[in-house]
Amino acid sequence: MSKKSISRRGFVSLVSKAGALGALISTPFISKAGELIKEEEEFGFLTLPYLQSPTATSITIMWLTNKKAFCWIDYGENGILDKKAYASHNGLIEANCGLNKIKLENLESGKVYQYRVVAKEILDFKPYKVTYGKTLNSESYSFKTFETKSDNVSMLIMNDLHDRPESIGHLINLNKNDPYDLIFFNGDMFDYQTDEKQIINHMLKPCTDAFATKTPFMYVRGNHETRGKFAREFVNYFDNISGNFFFAFTQGPVRFVCLDTGEDKEDTHPVYAGIVDFDHYREVQAQWLANEIKKPEFRKASFRVVLMHIPHYYSEEEHGSTHSRKMFADLFNKGKVDMVICGHTHTYKVHDRKPGTHNYPIIIGGGPQNGERTLIKLKANTRKLSLQMLNDNGNEVGSYALGKDARKQDWSI
Structure with missing residues (x-):
């Protein structure tokens, strides 16, 4: 693993300032006959489907x-x-x-x-x-369409691209011609939410250019998608199975559980201006998860995989991490989860099982700088669940394999 030249917090500070500067110098108006007027556009599509x-x-x-x-x-x-x-x-x-x-x-x-x-x-x-x-x-x-009774599933996972739309096509190209069923975005595709144009140019357009007209994607928010004046409209541009940013679905032999870990600081932190309620939101998800792990489709699945942005361990003991640990960790162990896949830290790593603490591996994807971005490839059949993590040069930087019969783990990084 390469040594990081800038911390996650330092990076976020820099891109936030750059984004603010870009907003100041851009304008949607043109000058004509000494007047500022809005350009009249011809009727058209803003995005491909x-x-x-x-x-x-x-x-x-x-x-x-x-x-x-x-x-x-x-x-x-x-x-x-x-x-x-x-x-x-x-x-x-x-x-x-x-x-x-x-x-x-x-x-x-x-x-x-x-x-x-x-x-x-x-x-x-x-x-x-x-x-x-x-x-x-x-x-x-x-x-x-998905197959009702399929023995296989293949998924590509990206996280923490932070308003770098060129990364989407670049990382997908690392997959080459290896087939996949869907793509999952595991949070922080943006620095913060400004307007519709940002969502189109920094995510929807690069997705449709690369794959999204023919292959679906799903999305859970990262903590940065909860920020900015357009954050409350953000949900309207995506359609997860439940209509929320936490949901569960089965594809092939895997039951996927997707959680929205919310913000990384306390709700009372001054940067949120008193208008967030993520502790309660995580409590609601914990109640939902307690019911989910009792469902037949969860219990009978060959494998059970959790996708969420903030890791509940290995994340600097931030409040979002520790409160997620309090809400979810025991339920993951009780439900015999096989793997948890996260992002957020900007440092890719495969953390093996720690029996008694987390009885499952925790895989953390990297990003967003060149050299730190990752593509996670997840595959499963009824006998084996395997994960491969590539850096943006296409080199393998982590792997994990789990066999169903003996729950035997092989991992490396």
Whole structure:
């Protein structure tokens, strides 16, 4: 492992100052005839479609337009887009908005579908008359639904990229042509939340450029995604299975449990200005987790893996870490969790089991600087769970293998 030249806290301070400077010098206005006016944009897509919340029989497709519109999805099999889907709530079809989220349901397990998104501009929305403008069609894309009874799962995991969008494509390219079912972002993809444009340019666009039109991703927040004036809108741009940032799902032989560890400081810390409530939030998740580990789908899974941003050990004894330990550690042991995967510390490391404390390995991904970024590759079948961690040069910097029969562990870093 290379020696870090700057601490996690020092890095965060530097990028925060740089972000503030960028906000000051950028402007969305142009000058014309001595006046500052806002440039009139032609109706268009702000993002390509990106896949969310995958199951064996459904998937959610999201995208954004730059103006308000009525949108839907044409989809089908074998290149024939003969079905139409739109979002409808309480008798009203979703319209006159720019952020679109449509769930395709009643799909067949393990099948390939083609789709395109369609956007019809709304020029005027009066009580008894809607005036439409242009209609845009995206290209056709395809996805494959999860298989109900699969013996395998493969996942790529990234964390702590901190507003470095180029890292997404770079790290995925390290995987080369090795197949994977989905990508998981394990927090702190941003420094803080400023606006919609930041989410588009620093995450959604690099994701759709690299994979997200055909392969889904899931997301749990890091502590930095809870910060900034746009943090409360952030959740609207993603669609996890539960609709929250903590959830559980089964793919292949693995039950995945995803937790939102919240902030790393006490709720009373002055930087939060009295408007956070993460201790209670973690308590709610602990109650949820106590029920989750009793469920048949958890207990009968060949393997059980937890994904969360802040590690409850090996994280400088910060409050977010110690309170997560208080809330979750005993439940992880009681539920016989096989592996916990985290980020946050910016120092990649494989921590082996420590019986009586954590009876499972804790894997921590690195980031965000060049030389410290990591791609974690997780694979499992009914007999074996294995993890490989690559640095951004493609070199293996950590691994762990767990066999189901004897619960035999092999690890290295």
